[in-house]
Amino acid sequence: MAWGKKKGARKEPLFGLPAALADLRLTPADRVPGGDDKPKKSAKPSAKRKSEDAGTEPPRERKAPAGRSGAKRRAKSRGGFGLGRLVYWGAVLSLWGVIAVIGVVIYVGAHLPPIQSLEIPKRPPTIQIVGIDGSILAQRGEMAGANVALKDLPPYLPKAFIAIEDRRFYSHFGIDPVGILRALVTNLLHRGVSQGGSTLTQQLAKNLFLTQERTIRRKLQEVELAIWLERKHSKDEILELYLNRVYFGSGAYGVEAAAQKYFGKSAKAVTVAEAAMLAGLVKSPSRLAPNRNPEGAEARAQIVLAAMADAKFITDAQAKASIGHPSYNVKPAGAGTVNYVADWIGEVLDDLVGQIDESIKVETTIDPKLQSVAEAAIIDELAAKSVKFNVSQGALVAMTPDGAVRAMVGGRNYSDSQYNRAVTAKRQPGSSFKPFVYLTALEQGLTPDTMRQDAPIEVKGWRPENYTHEYFGAVTLTQALAMSLNTVAIRLGLEVGPKNVVRTAHRLGISSKLEPNASIALGTSEVSMVELVGAYAPFANGGLAVAPHVVTRIRTLGGKLLYMRQPEERNQVVDPRYVGMMNAMMRETLVSGTAKKAEIPGWPAAGKTGTSQDYRDAWFIGYTASLVTGVWLGNDDNSPTKKATGGGLPVEVWSRFMKTAHEGVPVAALPSAPGGWGLSNLAQAASQVSPPTPAAPPQPNAGGYRPPPPTRANVRPEAAAGLDGWLMDRLFGGNR
Incomplete structure (x- = not known):
């Protein structure tokens, strides 16, 4: 049998497949060439072809170990992938970065005005305040200097900024x-x-x-x-x-304002050293302002000069010369009391011209010379006696009889305190309020020689006393006002009615709220200094109402008129007869009364002192036919002074100021009533009687004390005429 020919060999059935397809195994020649497997050219025929030609099978190729070749291929693959990824992600991140920048630009731009609507904004308006002589008193506003063209500046000035800044x-x-x-x-x-x-x-x-x-x-x-x-x-x-x-510090914007501020000259005229100082301020204007830190400003200027020399803008010799010989003429820090005036103007400006959108010049009634005298009088008096009398602050207002303010001091040092004690503060006027009581009495039929009783009084448990705790019995109204007798003022106020006293004060110019009670006669309701001085003005002008004012005209810097003060219709608020009587009575206050230290050689003057309870406020309001001036001294916290009275420090300040203010001014008499009361009338009436003597206080009855009817008491002629004597010293001694 066929099975026995080859024992153990098994042959699988082919199911009819051709013999050429029976062996499906692949050889290296059957592989598709890759990037790394390109066929090599050779002149010799391949082994396979030779074997096919010979009819024999070629020997099999020896394969490299799988592990080693795979690792090599993976390493190559990773290397190529990493570089590609780096390029890829770099491009992605760059793209996103560009997008982010664009987004930020769009976001920031969205919060800006549209570029097409952007314009260089106008400089904020400057408020230039000038005195009655046209000199500049103060400036307000962010931009104080005028624009200066680049071509008009010395070339080293802009170069100084470029050298140190850009x-x-x-x-x-x-x-x-x-x-x-x-x-x-x-x-x-x-x-x-x-x-x-x-x-x-x-x-x-x-x-x-x-x-x-x-x-x-x-x-x-x-x-x-x-x-x-x-x-x-x-x-x-x-x-x-x-x-x-x-910005150059100290409120100066722009080189012109800075040059005027620090050197008192135009930017067109600055030296190399001054240009270097200005350029150095930009880094820290508040810290390096030369009026506050001259050493720091000088050190910074030297750095600027070195930078200018390094940039070849100036020579080394110029730099050394400027460093060795600085030409700075720095003005002191602006702490002048005229700034109180400037602040007051700023408060009323909106009412006069409304909102301003361009620079303006405000023409005022301020006399720079008188302003300086007033400032010195307050500062010097406080420097000499503030400790002794425990007085820390003072104020002064001086105006013409028609209400034009010539000087205003709102405190002893503006840089320490900007609180205006002449306008904003309200204090008890004390006895300086009494003229409104006496004027009310005159208007109800009394006269300067009308007699009233000076004696203790009690009003609902309140027992006011005189300053000296002495009582003189029957005295004239002139004596009572000159001596500032409190009991007479209280009786007189109750007699004419507190409400009528309040009406009189308001009619003359007091605008503050006044309480119509018995103590109103002693000035217990608070008032401001400027309104109190304004209320005295009718005594100096013949009885006409005034409105204290400081602004006369407002113009743009181009000359356009925005406001002009119109002449007011001045109402007669006091009959000329009573003006003459009041002037005669208050004249006696300066001649032999509580203000006898006040004097203006050759000038008729009148006024009234005032001291509030516990010596918290000391006042004197005095006037001539030329000027009405009030002085106040006290403490901001309303603490008592050490017996500072109106007849002391305020009178001294007033006299110093008024003497200078009246130098070279033609002497003029105070108004007196035609055919009525004046100083001559007072002397004539007083010559008929002899001096008063202290009397025992009358006992109040159940209905309260009523003063005796007016009688002509004993008043000595020389007393009424203001002559010194033992009795006058006795009556008028001390300060009230």
Whole structure:
């Protein structure tokens, strides 16, 4: 059998397949060539072809171990994949970075005004306040200096700013990448912020359009606006804008304002040393302002000069000369009391012209010379006697009889306290309120020689006393007012009616609320100094009402008239007869009464002292036909003084001021009533009687004390005429 020919060999059935397909095994020649398996060219026929030609099967190739070749292929695959991934993700991140930058730009830009609507804003208005002689008293507003063209400035002035602030100003496009990198490195080395990278254009953008907050968003806004400014304006235009808008400390904006502030000259005339100082201020204007820190300003100026020499803007010789011989003429810090006037003007300005959108000049009634005299009188008096009398503050108001304020001092030092004690403060006027009581009595039929009783009095448990605790019995109204007898003032106030006294005071110009009670006669209701002085003015002008004022005209800097004070219709608020009587009575206060220390050689003057309870306030309001002046001294916390009285310190300040104010002014008499009471009438009436003597106090009855009817008491002629004598010293001694 066929099975026995080859024992153990098994042959599988082919199921009819051709013999050529029986062996399906692949040889290396059957593989599809790959990237690394390219067939090699050879002149010799392949082994397979040879074997096929020979009819024999070629020997099998020896395969490399699978593990080693697979690892090699995987390593190659990883290397190619890592590089590709790096390129891919780099491109993706770059794309997202660009998108993020665009998004930030859009976000920041969305919080800016539309570029097409951006304009260089107008300078905030300046308020220039000038005196009656046209001299500048004060300035208010952020931009105090006028615009100065770049071509009008000395060339080293703008170059000083470029040298220290932005050396590459003329080459960058609004931002300076080199400067930013330099500042970043410097700050990292110093572990803090010691240098900034802002260009002049960026600083201008911040000054024009942005706030001073230190945030990333504001910084990005600054960059965008700087680029916009560079596209919109030339370099010279940007530099000129910068110099006219930058802040130099002490309220000075722009080089012109700074030069006027610190050197008293125009920016067009500054020296190299002064230009260096101005450029140095920009870094820290408040800290380096030369009127506060001259040493710091000088040291910074030397750094600027070195930078200018390094940039070849000036020679080394010029730098050394400027450092060795600085020409600074720094003015002292502005603490003048005229600033109280400027603040008062600022309060009334809105009522006069409304909101202002351009710079203006305010012409005032202030006399700079009198203002200086008033300031010195207050400051010197307090410097000499504030400790002795425990008085810390003072105020003075001087006005013409028609209400034009010539001088105003609201405190001893404006830089220490801006509180205006002449306008804002309200204090008890004490006995300086008594003229309104006596005027009311005259208007009800009494006369200066009408007699009233000076004796103790009680009103509902209240027992007011005289300053000296003495009582003189029957006295004339003139004597009572001159001696400032409290009991007579109380009786007189009750007699004429407290409500009528309040009406009189309001009619003459007091605007504060007054309480119509028995103590109103002693000035217990608070008033301001400016209204009290204004209420005395009718005594000096013949009885006409006045409105205290300080502004006469307001113009734009271009000359356009915005406001002019119109002549007021002045009402007659006091009959001339009573004006003459009051002047005669208050004249006696200065001649032999509580203000006998007050004197203006050759000038008829009158007035009234005032001291509030516990010596908290000391007043004197005195006047001539030329000027009405009030002085107040006291403490802001209303604490008592050490017996400072109206006849003491206030009279001394008043006399010093009024003597100077009347130098060279033609002497004029105080108004007196035609055919009525004046000083001659008073002397004539007084010559008929002999001096009063202290009397025992009358006993009040059940219905309360009633003064005796008017009688002609004993008044000595020389007393009424104001002559010194033992009795007058006895009656009028001491200060009230």
